[in-house]
Amino acid sequence: MEILNALINITDKGAGFLHSIPALLIAIPLGAAFLAPILFKLWKRLAEIITGLAVTACLVLAIYLVLFLGNTPIVYTFSGGNWEFIQNLLPLGIVFVVDKLAAFMLLVVSILVFFAYLFGLKYLERFTGLGKYYTLYLLMFTGMIGLVMTGDLFNMFVFMEIAAISSYALVAFGTEPEELEAGFKYMVMGEIASIMILLSIAFIYSSTSTLNLAHLSYAFTQMQTQMASTPGFRAGFYFVLILLMFSFSLKAALVPFHSWLPDAHPSAPAPISALLSGVFIKVLGVYAMVRILYNVYGFSWESSPEVFTALIVLGLASIIAGSLLALNQKDYKRLLAYSSISQVGYIILGFGIGNLFALIGALAHILAHALGKGLLFLTSGSVVYRTGERDLGKLGGGLGKYMPWTSLTYNLGALSVAGIPPFLGFFSKMFIILGAIDLARVWDSDPSKPGWTMIAVAIIAGLFAVVTLGYLLKITNQVFWGKSEEKRTLKESPFIMVFAMVSLVVLLLAGGVAFFFWLKPELLGPAADVLLKGTKYGELVLPGLFGAGG
């Protein structure tokens, strides 16, 4: 407790408890990560307890942030030495920025991490080396939290690597040959992306001499005049942009960079699969890409339509290819992994359309898909826990009779992911499609822009929601419904696993019910607003710089 107070005192610069939350959100899971294996040596349960405490504390802090964060972002600077006099003008030290968008992402991450932890308490009993598991789990959590909060491009890379390396280890955690192979494959793809991000950071630093995201957005706006006059500079600018988009697409597993995901996500233990599919690809790929494209580069449809066209094409390709490949799968978790590719396509499509409707839809789909796909992967864990089998053919149907809660939660989760009202998944997809129609309406008044393409995009997005339902019901049909030939002696999974799954269903329902009352006005609207404001982000974070520079 004394350490905690000291930490708050150091970080408190007169702005109260709220201001010091970014430091706590990093310090708690990071500290617990390295305590876990030591405590594990003393008593097995202690590692679980400390992880539980850390995860719960982070969830509480994230909820606190969402409820009490004002319109000005928290800018937390951790710097050695007396640099305060220059703090508003030039970014020095380690900067964390929590605005409405970051707070929303923190909430999504911590909710899923919390429930995956609860589920894992029973599920992981048959694994050995749990002390190491909890270390990796918390490091992955730290990496994601840090990536969401960071206000610095290089720190973004460092946190991305913390999360990514621990996820490689977690994918290979079972140490069966298949899992090791998936881990290696995943690592090769992931590291290519990481090195490319480092390369683009080097180029960005060489041309702007800064790494702070807010300062970068200022530098990029200053650069526009230089860009128009020097063609070589323009080419370099686009080279870096393409490098960044390629790397983040690889991290987000968008088609055609998706080949690692269907191997990696099913190979991990079920709680980790839920985390990887639920939040990991969204934080490392989608959030990082969107933050840089919208807030740092400050792109909009008016200034650079080619970037947004690229996002729409990537999104549509992922939706179509992911859905069609999922239809043909014979493995429970592999089908869900392909479905993740397709659903991330919806999110990228929303960000590509880029008006208020689509942004709200995309952010809502981040939440809906995190809860929904997390839930579906947890049900797969529940089935594997009791039967030890993932193959749809060998599972043989009729499990619904023995495992009613797993069956019920799977079906409700599938309905949400596919987009059936009143679940949250319906509203998110509806808003993305509404965004496409709204953009078509705007384009129709301008003869140079083809409005009908947006209508076509809306129709494809709507159509493939039905395909989503099709492949998800395949599991319902082959696993939970019907009658099996042989007599089985199966029981429902333990209480804590059922509790985690039911809670996620309740959250999905509550999100759908409260969508217009609370979620959209309080959470998604302000978060989408952060993105729509573009480079205003820099002004909010570094008011002094923009005041001086005009």
Place this chain on the structure above:
Amino acid sequence: MLILGISLVLILIGLYAIITKRNMIKVAVGFALMEYAVNFLFAIIGFHKVPGMKIIPPILMEVKTTANVLSSYSDPVPQALVLTSIVIGLGVTAFMLSLALRIYNRIGSFDLDEIKRLKG
């Protein structure tokens, strides 16, 4: 420009090794090569060329006029960043090699073609 060219060539050699080699150790070597090339490029960015001096350390030495403050010392930030990324690279290489070793213990081969079990 020469430095840029050299490091880009090194990156491409590393990428070539990662894509075409079927031996896991060679893939790991390719990664190491790529990382070093990027680190090399990053570290070199911070250096200035001042006539009459061979190497400038990242320390503020004598400042004659305010105009030459920036060119009188090397930018220390890239060096600090490269130090971090070298450590990350060490972790990545170590983990990749240990993963390869684990696969070798299970299958008895470093060949990526022989362990292809995941399909679909």
